[in-house]
Amino acid sequence: MVNNKSKPGRKQNGVWTYFKQTPLKSAGHYSGECKFCHKKWQRAYIGILQSHLANECTDCPEEIQNYWLGFIAAKDSLDDDDSASIASSTGSNKKRKVASNGQTEIDDFFENRELPESKAAAIDRALIRAFVCCGIPFAVIDSPFFRELLYQLRPNYTPPTRKVLSESLLNQETSRVNKAINKELEHSQNLTLGNYFLSSRS
Ligand SMILES: [Zn+2]
Structure with a gap:
């Protein structure tokens, strides 16, 4: 159930x-x-x-x-089912991969290899940061022009849908940032305490 x-x-x-x-x-x-x-x-x-x-x-x-x-x-940001559904929309582009002489070009060989999950996750992270920090509306991710740009840059990367970007990825990034802030605060508290002990000894 x-x-x-x-x-x-x-x-x-x-x-x-x-x-x-x-x-x-x-x-x-x-x-x-x-x-x-x-x-x-x-x-x-x-x-x-x-x-x-x-x-x-x-x-x-x-x-x-x-x-x-x-x-x-x-x-893992990639386990969202939404991200798989987009694969089909970009799939048609794959036909262009065969060069005019029928041979696969060397660049295409590497581009066609499956993107390692860690790399895809790093791109996801960069994407959500760019969207949030540059104030780009989340709807832009669904624009065919934007998707074409991403495809040209990295054909084997499947961009997230707007929903995945604005929900899961944003949540993950917020958590990462909050976690980093907490760590930073802990560190500075230690510093302050350290200074306190140092100064109280003199
Ligand atoms: Zn509560």
């Missing part, structure tokens, strides 16, 4: 520990309420609950927030 794609080995359902879970009429769906800040969801999706704890909830204990920050940041 719980048909989560069994991707990350961790029980991502574990997030329900922190939410009041009420079954809805349609099987397998629940409404939820955060046990910390009491925010409610008519229909609660696991990813949204996770990102609530990681990025949004102001009342949730820090260690729980950190756990979900790490969880989301580590989640």
Whole structure:
């Protein structure tokens, strides 16, 4: 009944520990309420609950927030089914790969190789940063012109859909940034404490 794609080995359902879970009429769906800040969801999706704890909830204990920050940041951005569906839209371009003499050009050979997941994830990350930091509307990712540009740059990269970009990828990046900020803060707290001890000794 719980048909989560069994991707990350961790029980991502574990997030329900922190939410009041009420079954809805349609099987397998629940409404939820955060046990910390009491925010409610008519229909609660696991990813949204996770990102609530990681990025949004102001009342949730820090260690729980950190756990979900790490969880989301580590989640592979490529396991979203939406990203697979676009492959077909760019697929037609593949025909151009054969050079006029019928031979595959050497560049094309490398371009046609499957993109390693880590590389694809790095491009995803660069993409979401560019969109957010340059204030580019998320709808641009669905523009055929923009997709053509990405295709010309990297034919074996399948760009995310607008939905994936504005939801999963944005969440992941927010989590990564929040995590980095926390680390930075921890570091500066240590520094301040260190300075305090140094100065108190003199
Ligand atoms: Zn909350």
